Amino acid sequence: MAKHMVNLDALIRREDFEAAAPDVLTQPSGLMANLGVAELGPDSFMYNVLRKPDFQRETANWTPDKVAALVRSFLEGDLIPAVILWRSPKSGNIFTIDGAHRLSALIAWVHDDYGDKHRSLRFFDGVIPTEQLKAAEATRKLVQESVGSFNELKLALQNADTTPKEKLRLARNLSAFALQLQWVNGEAEKAESSFFRINQQATPIDPTELDMIKARRKPNALAARAFIRAGTGHKYWSSFDDSVQLEIESHAKEVYDLIFRPTLDLSIRSTDLPVAGQGYSADSLKMVFELVNFVNKLRPEMWRSEASARKRVIPSQGAITALADDLDGAATIEFMRATKKAAMKIAGNSPASLGLHPAVYFYSATGRFQPAAFLAAVAFTQELVERRRLNKYTDLRCTFEDFLVKYKHFLNQIVQAYGSLQRSVPAILEMYRILLDALADELSEEAIILRMQKNSNPRLPVKIITDEDRKHGRNFSSETKNAIVLKSTLESSPRCNICGARLHLRAMTIDHKVRKEDGGTGDPGNGHMTHPYCNSGYKESGHSFPSSVNSPHAEHA
Structure with a gap:
């Protein structure tokens, strides 16, 4: 059924x-x-x-x-x-x-x-x-x-x-x-x-749905409603000019296709998974609304205010201007552009895309999509950009992601401790920060885990699962079957020939081993698969290639 x-x-x-x-x-x-x-x-x-x-x-x-x-x-x-x-x-x-x-x-x-x-x-x-x-x-x-x-x-x-x-x-x-x-x-x-x-x-x-109902004329709610249905269904933006409506619907479809395609079935058969889970689920609207708010740096106090033009003062935060209703669609389009830019950073084939592998970052070991992990990944990539650490991350990406795959249960443990969506985002984000810094310090896996366990703000309730913790019946459950498929396909996933991390085939580019300007041709033997950012921003920055890549560096000239 x-x-x-x-x-x-x-x-x-x-x-x-x-x-x-x-x-x-x-x-x-x-x-x-x-x-x-x-x-x-x-x-x-x-x-x-x-x-x-x-x-x-x-x-x-x-x-x-x-x-x-x-x-x-x-x-x-x-x-x-x-x-x-x-x-x-x-x-x-x-x-x-x-x-x-x-x-x-x-x-x-x-x-x-x-x-x-x-x-x-x-x-x-x-x-x-x-x-x-x-x-x-x-x-x-x-x-x-x-x-x-x-x-x-x-x-x-x-x-x-x-x-x-x-x-x-x-x-x-x-x-x-x-x-x-x-x-x-x-x-x-x-x-x-x-x-x-x-x-x-x-x-x-639902509280989030109630918030969106009350904020229904504000740009964050309008953007989220458009994204979740790819610009179709009831057009909450129908009062705007035709050109504005068309732009809203265009952005909505682009983002929907970027994060919710392919369609996620109940049984996982490959790692070709949508980066944001099911677009047709109870949690998807909440997640997209939180995504729009996070990317556009909105705090609840800004759009929950009854008086949209009124200023409020929050202790330790200073004056906060309440978000006004969008009368012409301009603010909605601005919010949608920012959200699309953030989505394109983690998915798709644009030159700036890191092409994060969904099975590595957004799904549990049993194949369950984790909205909190998706939001945390968006926050992490934005932080990498703001702190100019994208190239450092690329240097360490292969080892970084191998750790996440090996200790996938850490994600489950954090979500179980804190709850779904935004409640778990700070802890997952902190885990990513600690992992990246610890790899830069060349710590062992045991030392990295110990550093995570000692973290107190926020606390990271991570522990290694032993055989005694694993209890299974005689038959394979649907979650166990999903875990088997994910494990097998992750082990055999193709790798980026620049950073060495796993490739998601919906977010990859073909790179010249010998550049065209250096005489390289379009012969198949002169091409290999890479992440979009590795092939553009990272390679063009003049960085030497990570030592984690098996092929000789000279091949990536």
């Missing part, structure tokens, strides 16, 4: 609470108390005025089983909580304050669109991730096995004599059952406060 969530985000359009229609509207004298499923069809009046708030989190948190179970429960007449709605007096559109997932699951059934058909294809500009397709197909299969399609039940009563009894029973239920509705009265401010109050009760909104 697919473990991916079903993306139903396309099925109810988003809109600003404050959007106004050309004509002034009045409050209705009465509102419906129930909603039949037939009113959710593509041609119905109700469906075409149905909206969700523009800041609402993505409707993509239900598994295929849960979507199928909701459809079955509705047709069986089980108790389903009332859907809470609000009718805008300005536009006349009807907003879901609570129950968007319930409504979207039924709409998906009526439209036969579980994130992969007509409305979803238009919404995501035809770019549907493999995980989303798998989840949609799994959902469709479950629903078919459980109750059948909406169209089947719709035709059942017209062909009662040939329809199976079970389908006929469900069809009759469909004709009679309806969702209960409750209504919020008042203006947009009342609707928004009701949304936050209700959605923090049964299933609280």
Whole structure:
């Protein structure tokens, strides 16, 4: 069974609470108390005025089983909580304050669109991730096995004599059952406060998602929303000029392809892994938001402030200017450019790219992506640039990465001690600093580990795992299988012919052994594979080649 969530985000359009229609509207004298499923069809009046708030989190948190179970429960007449709605007096559109997932699951059934058909294809500009397709197909299969399609039940009563009894029973239920509705009265401010109050009760909104909702007009939230969907889906930046929108979407796609391609499957078959894990996961939006904030040197106090133009004073930090809403897209583009530059430093084939191998830096020994390690690597590379230590790192890179591979469990130990995302970043970054300095001091592995263990701020809870610590059952678990594949492929990975460290084939260049200006030709025998930075910045700096490279230095002229 697919473990991916079903993306139903396309099925109810988003809109600003404050959007106004050309004509002034009045409050209705009465509102419906129930909603039949037939009113959710593509041609119905109700469906075409149905909206969700523009800041609402993505409707993509239900598994295929849960979507199928909701459809079955509705047709069986089980108790389903009332859907809470609000009718805008300005536009006349009807907003879901609570129950968007319930409504979207039924709409998906009526439209036969579980994130992969007509409305979803238009919404995501035809770019549907493999995980989303798998989840949609799994959902469709479950629903078919459980109750059948909406169209089947719709035709059942017209062909009662040939329809199976079970389908006929469900069809009759469909004709009679309806969702209960409750209504919020008042203006947009009342609707928004009701949304936050209700959605923090049964299933609280994740703190990062809540921060992004409240900062939805600020450039960091706009940039993160664009990156996570490669510039597709709901366009939070749609109020900007067309040229600005196009640039935002272009940057978003470039970064998405850089960090989330190829698609990560549940079982690892090679080390051709995306540097930022699954783009279609619960943690990916949080990680990308933190990435944008870190790269652009934003502290939470800057964008959590209610008054965007107000200055605050934080002890020991001085005055902090709160981040303003982005009115024209210029700040969003600035943030996106900075984030793209940071991503290009660790991945891709640009001349400045270090081409960090994902399996070395971003994945645990069992193949689990570690968001904290990704953020720490970005911080580490930026620090190398700022401190002018890129060439020193390249000198020691082969040994540096061999240590990380040998003691991969150190990463797990730090994340287990501190937690995921930003909580573990300072400790992982400190481990990298200590390792680089210790290698420069020519310390032994034992001395390096001892130096890490003695570090107190932050503490590095690293220890060598012994055979007694390893306990396995008789069968190979999926994590064990991933560990076997990663270990084997890392051992056989090609190496950079300049620094000697492992190459990621999506981030490599072909270098002339004898330079063209020295008479070198394009003959295959005169070429070898290198990291982009090794072939450009490092080689052009005039540094001698690291002693870790097996081939003679003269070959790299």
